[in-house]
Amino acid sequence: xxxxxxxxxxxxxxxxxxxxxxxxxxxxxxxxxxxxxxxxxxxxxxxxxxxxxxxxxxxxxxxxxxxxxxxxxxxxxxxxxxxxxxxxxxxxxxxxxxxxxxxxxxxxxxxxxxxxxxxxxxxxxxxxxxxxxxxxxxxxxxxxxxxxxxxxxxxxxx
Numbered sequence: 001x002x003x004x005x006x007x008x009x010x011x012x013x014x015x016x017x018x019x020x021x022x023x024x025x026x027x028x029x030x031x032x033x034x035x036x037x038x039x040x041x042x043x044x045x046x047x048x049x050x051x052x053x054x055x056x057x058x059x060x061x062x063x064x065x066x067x068x069x070x071x072x073x074x075x076x077x078x079x080x081x082x083x084x085x086x087x088x089x090x091x092x093x094x095x096x097x098x099x100x101x102x103x104x105x106x107x108x109x110x111x112x113x114x115x116x117x118x119x120x121x122x123x124x125x126x127x128x129x130x131x132x133x134x135x136x137x138x139x140x141x142x143x144x145x146x147x148x149x150x151x152x153x154x155x156x157x158x
Contacts, residue, residue, distance in 0.1 A: 022142070024144070027144050028144040028145070028146055029144060030142075030143035030144040031043065031143045031144075031148055031149075031150050033150055037150075040152055040153050040154070041150045041151065041152065041153060042140060042150070042151055042152075042153045042156045043140065043141050043142060043143050043145070043148045043149065043150055043151075044129065044131060044138040044139065044140060044141065044148070044149055044151055044156065045138065045139055045140075045141040045145055045146075045147050045148050045149070046136055046137070046138055046147060047124060047128070047136075047137040047138060047139055050122075050124075052119075052122045053122055053124050055119060056119060056120055056121070056122045056125065059119060059120050060120070063120060066116055066120070070109075070113060070116075073105075073109050074109070076105075077102065077105055077106055077109060080101065080102040080105060081099075081102045081106075084098040084099050084101075084102050124139050127139040127140045127141075128158075129156050129157060129158055130156075130157050130158075131151055131155055131156055131157075132155040132156075132157070133155065134151075140156075
């Protein structure tokens with residue numbers, strides 16, 4: 001296995017473990033709530049404008065066209081794989097070379113789709129909420145995130 005691929009796998013596994021267990025390098029003091037209100041509270045943070053949020057917002061008008069292009073390429077891939085299979089069935093033999101182009105196109109399409117998905121769906125896209133009585137953009141966060149505020153859970157909507 002190539003060293004770069006091994007590094008990517010180790011980095012991905014590390015990120016998944018850190019996120020899954022809620023580990024932080026420098027935790028802040030959490031917001032303390034009374035036991036009566038803690039069960040009905042969610043923590044929100046104001047959205048700070050970042051490059052990736054602005055980039056994802058700029059891509060939103062093209063979202064439909066990106067999906068159309070993706071389905072077009074997937075259909076071309078299906079025909080390409082089908083044609084390679086059909087040619088092998090006609091010849092009654094397996095020729096590995098006939099599957100090289102469809103496989104290259106499949107790998108390329110997969111990674112381009114992942115990259116576009118990362119560009120369009122930033123982490124704030126999935127954490128964004130609206131809060132009754134508050135103007136502005138907010139995301140869900142933890143109680144020890146800098147700038148966090150506790151609000152009633154029934155006032156928060158996705």
